[in-house]
Amino acid sequence: MHRMTERDALISAVRANPTDRTARLVFADWLDERDDPLGGYVRAEAEVLAHEPGSGAWCTALLRLRDQPPNGGWEYATDLARVAQKIEQLRELDTARRVFGARWADAGHEYRLNAPLAEADVFYFEWRHEFSLPSEYRAFLLRVGNGRVGPNYGLHVLDCSAHRPELQAPFGPTVAEADAIAAAVRVARETRDWKPVPKMRREWYRRGYLPLGDAGHGDNTVLVLNGPMRGELWAEGRWFVPIRDGKRAGGFLAWYEEWLDQWLAPGAIARWKKATGN
Numbered sequence: 541m542h543r544m545t546e547r548d549a550l551i552s553a554v555r556a557n558p559t560d561r562t563a564r565l566v567f568a569d570w571l572d573e574r575d576d577p578l579g580g581y582v583r584a585e586a587e588v589l590a591h592e593p594g595s596g597a598w599c600t601a602l603l604r605l606r607d608q609p610p611n612g613g614w615e616y617a618t619d620l621a622r623v624a625q626k627i628e629q630l631r632e633l634d635t636a637r638r639v640f641g642a643r644w645a646d647a648g649h650e651y652r653l654n655a656p657l658a659e660a661d662v663f664y665f666e667w668r669h670e671f672s673l674p675s676e677y678r679a680f681l682l683r684v685g686n687g688r689v690g691p692n693y694g695l696h697v698l699d700c701s702a703h704r705p706e707l708q709a710p711f712g713p714t715v716a717e718a719d720a721i722a723a724a725v726r727v728a729r730e731t732r733d734w735k736p737v738p739k740m741r742r743e744w745y746r747r748g749y750l751p752l753g754d755a756g757h758g759d760n761t762v763l764v765l766n767g768p769m770r771g772e773l774w775a776e777g778r779w780f781v782p783i784r785d786g787k788r789a790g791g792f793l794a795w796y797e798e799w800l801d802q803w804l805a806p807g808a809i810a811r812w813k814k815a816t817g818n
Contacts, residue, residue, distance in 0.1 A: 550566065551615050553567070558674075561586040561587075562586075564582050578611055584604050584605040585605060587601040587604065587605070588601040588672065593670050593672065594670030598670075602667055606660060610659040610660075612678060612679065612682040615675070616679040616680075616793065620684050623680075623797055623800065624684055626804060627800065630800060633809065639812070641694055648693075649688045649693070651689050653685030656683055656686060657700065662681060665698070668703060669703075670708060671708065671766060674791070676791045676792040677752075677763055677771075680792065680793070690752075690799070691795065696752060696754075707748065707765055708748075710747065710766060711747065711749060711765065711766055711769060712747050713744060718769060721781050722781065722782050724737045725737055725779075734779070738779070740779060748765055748767065749763060749764050749774065749776075750762060759776060759777035760775075761775060769782070773795050
């Protein structure tokens with residue numbers, strides 16, 4: 541069993557609340573005491589968090605962070621290495637590309653990942669849109685890849701040169717509305733009656749969230765970019781519902797790794813082949 545070190549504990553504190561600058565400053569002090577060059581990057585991250593996104597001070601702090609040696613996603617390095625290894629395992633296991641989304645009509649993700657994004661490009665995208673991407677997704681872009689292999693039909697590519705003002709709009713549903721929708725979905729799954737579940741409201745559509753991938757039948761998996769539910773995943777389509785296990789939502793990495801584990805489970809691909817005849 542892996543024994544948690546002092547460094548592990550400090551990183552866990554940062555991950556538990558990615559927008560808490562205090563936890564980052566404590567870790568930065570710890571790194572500085574050991575002459576670890578990562579300390580400067582972590583301290584610069586904390587400075588960004590001290591200011592309102594889009595403000596002059598925030599832009600200045602973001603430029604200072606950009607000038608640091610690139611280390612984005614450092615707090616998820618172990619998880620992302622595990623995810624990358626599982627992608628390779630699934631690629632080797634599914635040589636016939638039978639997993640849903642891997643191949644269809646001379647297309648599919650084919651277990652390919654586009655190259656990770658340069659951190660300077662991510663900074664430009666964030667500066668232009670006056671927000672920081674949710675930390676888990678940002679780390680994936682920087683350390684694993686930008687699009688292709690992933691749940692359903694795969695992950696969309698993030699074009700850092702594009703200007704998308706709809707991403708800056710406030711996310712529509714309130715926490716109370718999200719909880720009510722999630723409760724209605726739990727009932728609907730038991731009763732198979734989705735009529736009581738509220739439909740997607742026009743004023744919520746494409747506001748404050750980033751589409752991550754096509755789930756089929758006109759549905760998308762999306763990532764909330766602002767507000768109290770920032771970092772949560774939702775399913776966008778006829779209904780607009782949070783993707784939750786129980787009361788709380790999982791983040792990007794839990795969603796992505798759950799997909800990998802589903803197909804890496806013994807016999808999963810064979811059962812899918814039998815069910816679909818592919």
